[in-house]
Amino acid sequence: MTNRLRVLRAERGWSQGDLADRLEVSRQSVNAIETGRYDPSLPLAFRIAELFERAIEEIFVSPSKEKSA
Protein backbone atom coordinates (compact mmCIF):
# COMPACT_ATOMS: atom_id res chain seq x y z
CA MET A 1 0.00 0.00 0.00
CA THR A 2 1.32 3.44 -0.93
CA ASN A 3 1.87 5.68 2.07
CA ARG A 4 3.39 8.99 3.16
CA LEU A 5 5.33 7.56 6.08
CA ARG A 6 8.77 8.42 4.71
CA VAL A 7 7.73 12.04 4.06
CA LEU A 8 6.14 12.47 7.50
CA ARG A 9 9.19 10.93 9.16
CA ALA A 10 11.55 13.15 7.17
CA GLU A 11 9.51 16.25 8.16
CA ARG A 12 10.29 15.47 11.78
CA GLY A 13 13.92 14.63 11.05
CA TRP A 14 13.52 11.12 12.39
CA SER A 15 15.54 8.17 11.18
CA GLN A 16 13.82 4.83 10.56
CA GLY A 17 15.30 3.69 13.86
CA ASP A 18 13.80 6.71 15.68
CA LEU A 19 10.36 5.94 14.27
CA ALA A 20 10.75 2.25 15.05
CA ASP A 21 11.58 3.09 18.69
CA ARG A 22 8.55 5.37 18.97
CA LEU A 23 6.27 2.70 17.49
CA GLU A 24 7.96 -0.10 19.47
CA VAL A 25 8.58 -2.14 16.32
CA SER A 26 11.75 -3.15 14.48
CA ARG A 27 13.50 -0.83 12.03
CA GLN A 28 12.93 -3.61 9.50
CA SER A 29 9.16 -3.19 9.99
CA VAL A 30 9.33 0.57 9.38
CA ASN A 31 11.40 -0.04 6.25
CA ALA A 32 8.93 -2.71 5.00
CA ILE A 33 5.94 -0.41 5.58
CA GLU A 34 7.62 2.64 4.02
CA THR A 35 8.55 0.72 0.89
CA GLY A 36 5.02 -0.68 0.59
CA ARG A 37 6.20 -4.27 1.01
CA TYR A 38 4.11 -4.76 4.13
CA ASP A 39 0.70 -3.37 5.05
CA PRO A 40 0.45 -2.83 8.82
CA SER A 41 -2.41 -4.25 10.87
CA LEU A 42 -5.18 -1.83 11.84
CA PRO A 43 -3.87 -1.42 15.43
CA LEU A 44 -0.38 -0.55 14.11
CA ALA A 45 -1.84 1.78 11.47
CA PHE A 46 -3.72 3.57 14.29
CA ARG A 47 -0.52 3.82 16.36
CA ILE A 48 1.24 5.38 13.34
CA ALA A 49 -1.65 7.79 12.75
CA GLU A 50 -1.77 8.81 16.43
CA LEU A 51 1.99 9.34 16.52
CA PHE A 52 1.81 11.72 13.55
CA GLU A 53 -1.50 13.19 14.74
CA ARG A 54 -3.12 12.46 11.38
CA ALA A 55 -6.05 10.38 10.20
CA ILE A 56 -5.10 6.97 8.80
CA GLU A 57 -6.21 7.95 5.29
CA GLU A 58 -3.88 10.97 5.40
CA ILE A 59 -0.97 8.56 5.76
CA PHE A 60 -2.06 5.46 3.85
CA VAL A 61 -3.55 5.67 0.37
CA SER A 62 -6.62 3.48 -0.10
CA PRO A 63 -5.83 0.90 -2.83
CA SER A 64 -9.26 1.49 -4.43
CA LYS A 65 -8.68 5.27 -4.58
CA GLU A 66 -5.19 4.70 -5.89
CA LYS A 67 -6.61 2.62 -8.76
CA SER A 68 -9.13 5.27 -9.75
CA ALA A 69 -6.56 8.08 -9.53
Next chain:
Amino acid sequence: MSSLAQKRYNRRTIALSIVYALTLLGAVYAFKHHWVSGAAAVIVGVLPALPIIGIFVAIGRLLVEETDEYLRILIVRQTLWASGFALSIATLWGFLESFEIVGHVESYYVAVLWFGGLGLGSAMNRLTLGKVGA
Protein backbone atom coordinates in the same frame (compact mmCIF):
# COMPACT_ATOMS: atom_id res chain seq x y z
CA MET B 1 18.22 -7.44 14.09
CA SER B 2 17.20 -9.69 16.94
CA SER B 3 14.10 -9.13 19.06
CA LEU B 4 13.77 -10.25 22.69
CA ALA B 5 11.56 -13.14 21.56
CA GLN B 6 14.21 -14.12 19.01
CA LYS B 7 16.90 -14.08 21.71
CA ARG B 8 14.75 -16.28 23.96
CA TYR B 9 14.18 -18.64 21.01
CA ASN B 10 17.92 -18.81 20.33
CA ARG B 11 18.64 -19.63 23.99
CA ARG B 12 15.94 -22.33 24.00
CA THR B 13 17.13 -23.98 20.77
CA ILE B 14 20.76 -24.00 21.94
CA ALA B 15 19.75 -25.64 25.24
CA LEU B 16 17.48 -28.15 23.45
CA SER B 17 20.23 -28.96 20.91
CA ILE B 18 22.61 -29.78 23.77
CA VAL B 19 19.94 -31.98 25.41
CA TYR B 20 19.35 -33.64 22.03
CA ALA B 21 23.05 -34.44 21.55
CA LEU B 22 23.30 -35.88 25.07
CA THR B 23 20.11 -37.99 24.86
CA LEU B 24 21.04 -39.26 21.38
CA LEU B 25 24.54 -40.27 22.49
CA GLY B 26 23.11 -41.87 25.63
CA ALA B 27 20.40 -43.78 23.73
CA VAL B 28 22.82 -45.02 21.04
CA TYR B 29 25.25 -46.15 23.75
CA ALA B 30 22.50 -47.86 25.78
CA PHE B 31 21.14 -49.77 22.77
CA LYS B 32 24.61 -50.66 21.49
CA HIS B 33 25.46 -52.26 24.83
CA HIS B 34 22.01 -53.91 25.19
CA TRP B 35 21.36 -52.16 28.48
CA VAL B 36 17.68 -51.59 27.81
CA SER B 37 14.73 -53.74 26.80
CA GLY B 38 10.93 -53.71 27.00
CA ALA B 39 9.34 -50.56 28.37
CA ALA B 40 12.73 -49.05 29.24
CA ALA B 41 13.79 -49.41 25.59
CA VAL B 42 10.70 -47.48 24.50
CA ILE B 43 11.45 -44.69 26.98
CA VAL B 44 15.14 -44.48 26.02
CA GLY B 45 14.16 -44.65 22.32
CA VAL B 46 11.79 -41.73 22.72
CA LEU B 47 14.22 -39.52 24.69
CA PRO B 48 16.14 -38.06 21.68
CA ALA B 49 12.83 -37.15 20.01
CA LEU B 50 11.69 -35.00 22.94
CA PRO B 51 14.19 -32.12 22.52
CA ILE B 52 13.40 -32.05 18.78
CA ILE B 53 9.71 -31.74 19.63
CA GLY B 54 10.83 -29.07 22.10
CA ILE B 55 12.36 -27.09 19.21
CA PHE B 56 9.00 -27.21 17.40
CA VAL B 57 7.39 -25.89 20.59
CA ALA B 58 10.10 -23.19 20.81
CA ILE B 59 9.19 -22.04 17.29
CA GLY B 60 5.55 -21.95 18.37
CA ARG B 61 6.54 -19.88 21.44
CA LEU B 62 8.52 -17.55 19.18
CA LEU B 63 5.39 -16.91 17.12
CA VAL B 64 3.37 -16.24 20.28
CA GLU B 65 6.00 -14.08 21.99
CA GLU B 66 7.16 -12.03 18.99
CA THR B 67 5.48 -8.67 19.47
CA ASP B 68 6.63 -7.23 16.13
CA GLU B 69 3.91 -8.19 13.65
CA TYR B 70 6.15 -7.86 10.60
CA LEU B 71 8.85 -10.13 12.05
CA ARG B 72 6.07 -12.56 12.99
CA ILE B 73 4.90 -12.63 9.35
CA LEU B 74 8.45 -13.39 8.22
CA ILE B 75 8.59 -16.37 10.62
CA VAL B 76 5.15 -17.61 9.47
CA ARG B 77 6.28 -17.45 5.83
CA GLN B 78 9.51 -19.22 6.71
CA THR B 79 7.72 -22.07 8.54
CA LEU B 80 5.19 -22.45 5.70
CA TRP B 81 8.04 -22.90 3.24
CA ALA B 82 9.66 -25.40 5.62
CA SER B 83 6.40 -27.36 5.99
CA GLY B 84 5.69 -27.39 2.26
CA PHE B 85 9.26 -28.44 1.48
CA ALA B 86 9.44 -31.24 4.08
CA LEU B 87 5.96 -32.62 3.34
CA SER B 88 6.54 -32.55 -0.43
CA ILE B 89 9.84 -34.44 -0.21
CA ALA B 90 8.34 -36.91 2.32
CA THR B 91 5.34 -37.54 0.03
CA LEU B 92 7.52 -37.99 -3.05
CA TRP B 93 9.87 -40.31 -1.18
CA GLY B 94 6.96 -42.30 0.28
CA PHE B 95 5.56 -43.10 -3.16
CA LEU B 96 8.99 -43.93 -4.59
CA GLU B 97 9.61 -46.18 -1.58
CA SER B 98 6.22 -47.91 -2.05
CA PHE B 99 7.13 -48.68 -5.66
CA GLU B 100 10.54 -49.96 -4.48
CA ILE B 101 12.42 -47.35 -6.50
CA VAL B 102 14.27 -45.94 -3.48
CA GLY B 103 15.28 -47.49 -0.17
CA HIS B 104 13.70 -46.95 3.23
CA VAL B 105 14.50 -43.76 5.15
CA GLU B 106 13.65 -43.29 8.83
CA SER B 107 10.72 -40.92 9.28
CA TYR B 108 12.64 -38.61 11.66
CA TYR B 109 14.40 -37.30 8.57
CA VAL B 110 11.21 -35.31 7.92
CA ALA B 111 12.28 -33.12 10.88
CA VAL B 112 15.73 -32.72 9.29
CA LEU B 113 14.05 -31.69 6.02
CA TRP B 114 11.84 -29.26 7.91
CA PHE B 115 14.81 -27.59 9.59
CA GLY B 116 16.48 -27.40 6.18
CA GLY B 117 13.24 -25.91 4.87
CA LEU B 118 13.55 -23.08 7.40
CA GLY B 119 16.74 -22.09 5.58
CA LEU B 120 14.86 -22.23 2.29
CA GLY B 121 12.08 -20.09 3.82
CA SER B 122 14.61 -17.53 4.97
CA ALA B 123 16.14 -17.43 1.47
CA MET B 124 12.68 -17.02 -0.09
CA ASN B 125 11.89 -14.15 2.29
CA ARG B 126 15.10 -12.45 1.19
CA LEU B 127 14.42 -13.19 -2.47
CA THR B 128 10.82 -11.98 -2.52
CA LEU B 129 11.06 -9.09 -0.04
CA GLY B 130 14.65 -7.98 -0.61
CA LYS B 131 16.46 -6.27 2.26
CA VAL B 132 13.36 -6.14 4.48
CA GLY B 133 12.91 -9.93 4.16
CA ALA B 134 16.24 -10.74 5.77
